[in-house]
Amino acid sequence: MTIKLTIDCMGGDHGPSVTVPAAVSFVRSHADAELMLVGLEAPIRAQLKKCKALDHPALTVVPASEVVAMDDPVEVALRKKKDSSMRVALNLVKDEVAQACISAGNTGALMAVSRYVLKTLSGIERPAIASALPNPRGYTMMLDLGANVDCEPQHLLQFAEMGHALVSALEGKERPTIGLLNIGEEVIKGNETIKRAGELLRASTLNFRGNVEGNDIYKGTADVIVCDGFVGNVALKTSEGLAQMLSEIIREEFGRSLLTKLMAFLALPVLMRFKKRVDHRQYNGAALLGLRGLVIKSHGSADAYAFEWAIKRGYDAVKNGVLERLARAMQENADPLAQAARDAGGAGHANLAGRPAEPYAAVSSKA
Amino acid sequence: MTIKLTIDCMGGDHGPSVTVPAAVSFVRSHADAELMLVGLEAPIRAQLKKCKALDHPALTVVPASEVVAMDDPVEVALRKKKDSSMRVALNLVKDEVAQACISAGNTGALMAVSRYVLKTLSGIERPAIASALPNPRGYTMMLDLGANVDCEPQHLLQFAEMGHALVSALEGKERPTIGLLNIGEEVIKGNETIKRAGELLRASTLNFRGNVEGNDIYKGTADVIVCDGFVGNVALKTSEGLAQMLSEIIREEFGRSLLTKLMAFLALPVLMRFKKRVDHRQYNGAALLGLRGLVIKSHGSADAYAFEWAIKRGYDAVKNGVLERLARAMQENADPLAQAARDAGGAGHANLAGRPAEPYAAVSSKA
Incomplete structure (x- = not known):
């Protein structure tokens, strides 16, 4: 089985100069991985050229015209930048073109956009950030x-x-x-x-x-x-x-x-x-858990070595069927009534609309 | 000026075998210090003998017949063991015989007994534990x-x-x-x-x-x-x-x-x-701040070297007039109305009676 991942190439303190070399190195050592490099085409292609990987069959460039800055407020990421590399990368997961998204972008924005695009799993009121x-x-x-x-x-x-x-x-x-x-x-x-x-x-x-x-x-x-x-x-x-x-x-x-x-x-x-x-x-890469899709958040200051570890986390999560396990576990544990209410009303989303800033504003961009 | 400190010799995981050698070492290097060793006489004197310090002029043994165990509930320390080394050592501070008390005892008990014996400073609702x-x-x-x-x-x-x-x-x-x-x-x-x-x-x-x-x-x-x-x-x-x-x-x-x-x-x-x-x-010794007296809490597992650092913290605090400074600062900052209410009703104590377990039960014995 091929494992398809999207990389938000523009996220993090260093953008494509870190994310692209990490992606190239990753596909060179993982024959069953395919990475979609999302972001501004020119800098991504320039980095691919530098890595002599312009024609690597496991790497595809997916254009996105906007970039969520590390200090962009959640609202800007969510409402203004609809063609950001982050959003496009997450949309590919939602549309099941890819199985996980890896981003070193602003945590608050990544959590909010992920939640908006992917929605929460049935049984989950609040997604969480998990790391080893x-x-x-x-x-x-x-x-x-x-x-x-x-x-x-x-x-x-x-x-x-x-x-x-x-x-x-x-x-x-x-x-x-x-x-x-x-x-x-x-x-x-x-x-x-x-x-x-x-x-x-x-x-x-x-x-x-x-x-x-x-x-x-x-x-x-x-x-x-x-x-x-x-x-x-x-x-x-x-x-x-x-x-x-x-x-x-x-x-x-x-x-x-x-x-x-x-x-x-x-x-x-x-x-x-x-x-x-x-x-x-080597501990880089936190999972945003509780969403209907896998999202891995890399440290914003990650270098290529660290970012490659974050890609590895996403790859391992897909390979081990983490999302399916999570969904099943939530199904088994969920209170049937609460779940029915949630399925009907989309509590996760309603919650977001009712109190937009609180859970996200609290997230540090360096978490 | 002589600096007089009381040592709760029975506190901590090791009791007199740690506290007494630390006290002996301390007075040997601090000519202006006088330490009152509080606790069961026999083991304290045995340790003094071992340290060849039975007749040291700066060391006095003050008998106390009970010991607050590391796992004693706050209520036991507070209501049952009225002749504990901890209580007697704190009483000496209250009676102005000594200027600070050092204990490696159970944090919850030490905070509760200190608060009961010494009372809180005017302007302070909740004493706190401070450490460097x-x-x-x-x-x-x-x-x-x-x-x-x-x-x-x-x-x-x-x-x-x-x-x-x-x-x-x-x-x-x-x-x-x-x-x-x-x-x-x-x-x-x-x-x-x-x-x-x-x-x-x-x-x-x-x-x-x-x-x-x-x-x-x-x-x-x-x-x-x-x-x-x-x-x-x-x-x-x-x-x-x-x-x-x-x-x-x-x-x-x-x-x-x-x-x-x-x-x-x-x-x-x-x-x-x-x-x-x-x-x-060398960072051992946390100050219980906000009381009408100086209390230093040593780590329960401290060895003699670490416990001597806790004694040093008490000595330095006395020498630098920490208590007077604290009292003055609280006076200056206090809201006059709230302070009047507190002085009249003894809010600190009333608070203790009203919710006995909460602030103390939370204190870890290892803090």
Whole structure:
């Protein structure tokens, strides 16, 4: 089976100079992939030429005349730029020409346009952003990372259901463990929303492990950790900040004198292995979950290596039937009445119209 | 001036075997300090003997017959154990025999007993836990780290005022910068509480820098960062978890073979300097701010080196007149009407009686 993906080539801080080389490198190593490169034709073709891939059979250029800027408000992306590379790439997924879309564009805009174009899955009130964070045995899937600043208990339950479906699809785990991010393990810890979410999770059929704390993210205590988008975003960015400070201190200490530089040179093989293991670029690519289509959000500042990892995430998700699994899981878990109401009224969309700014305005462009 | 501190010798995972050696080491290097060692006499004296410090003139043993266990519920610490080392140590601060209390005990119990014994400062509705986190130029003071799971906008403003007073006292900075932890820099980001807190901060006389994100904690973007206790606790523990995972990976990579061990040996001076710079033990000691007395909370798992840092935090706070500064700052900032109401009714205490579990139950014993 050929796996067809659309690439929003104009998104991110660097646009085609990053997205196109990443796409070229990806198709060269994945014979069953076909990528549609969406955006302004001239710069895309210029990059393809540079990569000697103008005639690569697995790459097609799909023109789009507009670009959603990294600082464009959601409304502009949604209402003004109807021929943006982001929108055209998402439309190809909606029309089932492609199976997933990868974009490094503005998170708020990407979430809003994705939701508008693709609609939410039956059973999902709020899509979430999910990403893998490293732990000693592999990774912890964490959601939400910034799409929803305020969550009700049932949203956290839905995040858990989506995380369950995602990890079981990707990892082949029958019953991945679920943790609820809290500030203590005991049931009485946390605010009312968290306590109520804990009750819902305990009553569910999920493999709920109970409350987990911040340090459990990197311990691998649970396969999936759920939290609201505010807390998740702070945890993610705090981690980025700490990792960056530590790597700067290491560099500073090894760069202090000729002698320490010699030491760094001698220890280089180990330092390189360490660097490779903790390289955050290989965790690039967060999934926007809960939509009727697969969308992968790359870090805006990604380089070609990192962006290729985001493409890989989309490819793996398609290959493992993540969307079908998610849809099925939601179907099985959904309350039949609520679902009927949702199917009739399109609650996801109605919700968007009623409170346009809240869930999206909260999303950081760097998430 | 002699600086008199009380040490709750029974608190923490290790009790007197950690607290007493730390106290002995501290008075040996600080000639103007006098420490009162509070707790069960026999184990304290046994440890003093071991340290050859039974007759040290700056150390006094103050007997207390009970111990607050690390897993004791707040109610037990508060209502049952009236002769606990924690309570007796705090009473000595209340009675002005000592100027600060240092404890590695159960955070929830320590906060509750401190609040009961010392009462809150005029102008403060909710005490907060503040701690210094490293940044490339020094440290970022962050609060709240777990005392208050739900905060109203005015609580975040009070945290900012307390953080301001603390940092200006400790660092001699006239107008330390204040950041509001959020998920984006723009004013429109965050939930309603955060947005309203931003308005209050902008309208205040504080040196408010605006919204900051998780990575700013370790960048040193602001001298003080405020957030609610849930978010702060998650950020703190996420950092602990990441740092621990990274140090385990470094150890693993250098321990892989004889050759890599040789490399580690050759690079040892640099690795040791790095380790020393990022050693979290030197950041041990969080201040419980907003009380009519100074209380320093040590990490429960602290070793003697880390606990000595917590003692140092209490000593520095006394030396720099932190409490007087805090009281003055609160006086100046307080809304006269609200303050009058508080002084008349003792809102802090009334609040405790009305909702005993919520703010404390939320506190993690490991915060």
